[in-house]
Amino acid sequence: MSLLKYESQIREPLVDGNKDYHQITEDIIRPIEMKPSRLWYIGFYISVALLLFGVYSIYREVTYGIGQWNLNKTIGWGWDITNFVWWVGIGHAGTLISAILLLFRQGWRTGVNRAAEAMTIFAVMCAGQFPIWHMGRVWMAFFVLPYPNSRGPLWVNFNSPLLWDVFAISTYFTVSLLFWYSGLLPDLATVRDRAKTKLRKLLYGVASFGWTGSTKHWQRHESLSLVLAGLSTPLVLSVHTIVSFDFATSIVPGWHTTIFPPYFVAGAIFSGFAMVQTLMIVLRKVFALEDYITLGHIEAMNKVIVLTGSIVGIAYITELFIAWYGQNPYEWYTFKENRANIFSPYGWSYWLMMFCNVVSPQMFWFKKLRRNIVFTFFMSIIVNIGMWYERFVIIVTSTYRDYLPSSWSTYYSPSIYEIGFYLGTFGLFFTCFFLFAKYFPVIAVAEIKAILKTSGEGYKRKMTDLEKADSDKFYIDEVEHAH
Amino acid sequence: MAGGIKKFVVGCFDDEAVLFPAVKKVRRAGYKIHDVYTPFPVHGLDHAMGLRETSLHTAGFIYGITGTTTALTCMSWIFTKDWPLNIGGKPHFALPAWIPITFELTVLFAAVGMVLTFCYLCQLSPFVKKHHFHLRATDDLFVMVIECTDKTNDAEVQAFLQDAGAKEINIQHAETGWWLGRYDREQKLYRDTELGY
Numbered sequence: 080m081s082l083l084k085y086e087s088q089i090r091e092p093l094v095d096g097n098k099d100y101h102q103i104t105e106d107i108i109r110p111i112e113m114k115p116s117r118l119w120y121i122g123f124y125i126s127v128a129l130l131l132f133g134v135y136s137i138y139r140e141v142t143y144g145i146g147q148w149n150l151n152k153t154i155g156w157g158w159d160i161t162n163f164v165w166w167v168g169i170g171h172a173g174t175l176i177s178a179i180l181l182l183f184r185q186g187w188r189t190g191v192n193r194a195a196e197a198m199t200i201f202a203v204m205c206a207g208q209f210p211i212w213h214m215g216r217v218w219m220a221f222f223v224l225p226y227p228n229s230r231g232p233l234w235v236n237f238n239s240p241l242l243w244d245v246f247a248i249s250t251y252f253t254v255s256l257l258f259w260y261s262g263l264l265p266d267l268a269t270v271r272d273r274a275k276t277k278l279r280k281l282l283y284g285v286a287s288f289g290w291t292g293s294t295k296h297w298q299r300h301e302s303l304s305l306v307l308a309g310l311s312t313p314l315v316l317s318v319h320t321i322v323s324f325d326f327a328t329s330i331v332p333g334w335h336t337t338i339f340p341p342y343f344v345a346g347a348i349f350s351g352f353a354m355v356q357t358l359m360i361v362l363r364k365v366f367a368l369e370d371y372i373t374l375g376h377i378e379a380m381n382k383v384i385v386l387t388g389s390i391v392g393i394a395y396i397t398e399l400f401i402a403w404y405g406q407n408p409y410e411w412y413t414f415k416e417n418r419a420n421i422f423s424p425y426g427w428s429y430w431l432m433m434f435c436n437v438v439s440p441q442m443f444w445f446k447k448l449r450r451n452i453v454f455t456f457f458m459s460i461i462v463n464i465g466m467w468y469e470r471f472v473i474i475v476t477s478t479y480r481d482y483l484p485s486s487w488s489t490y491y492s493p494s495i496y497e498i499g500f501y502l503g504t505f506g507l508f509f510t511c512f513f514l515f516a517k518y519f520p521v522i523a524v525a526e527i528k529a530i531l532k533t534s535g536e537g538y539k540r541k542m543t544d545l546e547k548a549d550s551d552k553f554y555i556d557e558v559e560h561a562h
Numbered sequence: 563m564a565g566g567i568k569k570f571v572v573g574c575f576d577d578e579a580v581l582f583p584a585v586k587k588v589r590r591a592g593y594k595i596h597d598v599y600t601p602f603p604v605h606g607l608d609h610a611m612g613l614r615e616t617s618l619h620t621a622g623f624i625y626g627i628t629g630t631t632t633a634l635t636c637m638s639w640i641f642t643k644d645w646p647l648n649i650g651g652k653p654h655f656a657l658p659a660w661i662p663i664t665f666e667l668t669v670l671f672a673a674v675g676m677v678l679t680f681c682y683l684c685q686l687s688p689f690v691k692k693h694h695f696h697l698r699a700t701d702d703l704f705v706m707v708i709e710c711t712d713k714t715n716d717a718e719v720q721a722f723l724q725d726a727g728a729k730e731i732n733i734q735h736a737e738t739g740w741w742l743g744r745y746d747r748e749q750k751l752y753r754d755t756e757l758g759y
Contacts, residue, residue, distance in 0.1 A: 297602075
């Protein structure tokens, strides 16, 4: 057999342990078939409690109006839009893992893509809440839809970045959902065919759409995944680009910059990977999936974090430099006084952001730290705090001292219902994620099977002799004969 | 959509490395492979079976350009003909500003259209039920199904599969199409039918 079919031993195995196909099915599907652990229930109930608090906060906001939040005349976007951008950004890592890494043929994506895609979908669901409830009179939310309404017929403004956002976020959600679910079909069929109880057979039978595993279906499935990946790749870049246009197309100092699209996209992937780390480190432990989400996977993701973190760092510094070099007094004032001046009201948030996003990820240049699970988990939280502050800094420090100095004294801090809304989206996110982890295969079973023979530890070990024979042959043919 | 009841010889393999030569042998011997059911996409199996390439991606392209044209025609008709809204004195035909929405609709149409086409071609839908030749075809077995005609000597086919390395061989009468059904119920369709064999 040709060596070209195999992966070199130098590459770390992606599936640890001596697995066969059936063992993979067992390992990944078993948690679905067992009663959830006590920890699962505790986590789930906490999430539901947070969700309910969020629902109450939204109820207050809808009933009594936007005044329930501490937004004021200059700060029209506060925590809500900060949270919106933060959640959308988190979603981006899932698409990056499932689509961009598929196009780049990165085998390690198979271990984490399913859960990361689920994370994308739930994060986008959370993100979508903020602009919708921010509308205040939410019963008029359908005004954003492009239809000739009764006042004219007047249409929506297709030249507005806020409308682009409507299209971008809804497309992103739909495409991510389709991509995720089409990938799930074969694995749901696996659960269905193993099912012992009638109820499980019924539910997974419905959910798996009658998938059989026919070769022709697999051929179409492969083609579908590849094209959806090809579509999702520019889509994910466009989504955060368009989100950044919400700011960049305005004339607010601190927002009106051309660097925003790439800088937002890098930041989104940065924070998204941090969230993937947070979830995966817990998931692999709770479901005993250490053989499938290995230290190698965690290290690979940490490498992405240090790369994107550094891009974000360069963007911060470029932005600061251009603010000075551009000679626009308003722009420079925003950067110098509202942000970089640590004694200004929000100076602390700028430097917190700098520390979390630029300084701390540099620790990942050390291999020891990249492969340290506790440190990675800690860092993933730090990065997400940092990225939340990035959006907060952009939104609040640019607007709290506007062109009208008489409104400068207003200091914005959120009300309990603004915080409650944010906590509520955490509740929504984790409620969904706990349900997903309980009822769906958290790792793409079929995809792991497809890479087993090239990247499984057991199979790699068998390669030792073959590889040695081949290198000996190479030596004899090429090196010795040359002399 | 009933495809009719047919008789099949089913051979299960536990290794794709054995399956590949077996597929070639079976085809060379002139037997008709109904399908091979695998737990994961086995690369090159479609070629080995002589299946033609899928044109799903072409359909995707057509859906995509439909999205592009829909977005552009709608926006230009609305902003130049139906209601030319004055937005800061800017041109009514504001092509650069329409690029984001045009792009999003291209992706949306292509993705939704392709997934629907995929489901249609593979006849996948909730509440659709199909005959499964082996439950472990979604776990760890590669199930080759050979269709029998009047002239097929099924003992010969079974011996042939045995020779090719199949671990488990049996004969099944099965409905080839799909029907509306549930996986928690026994399938009634072909059992209730008089078999003509």
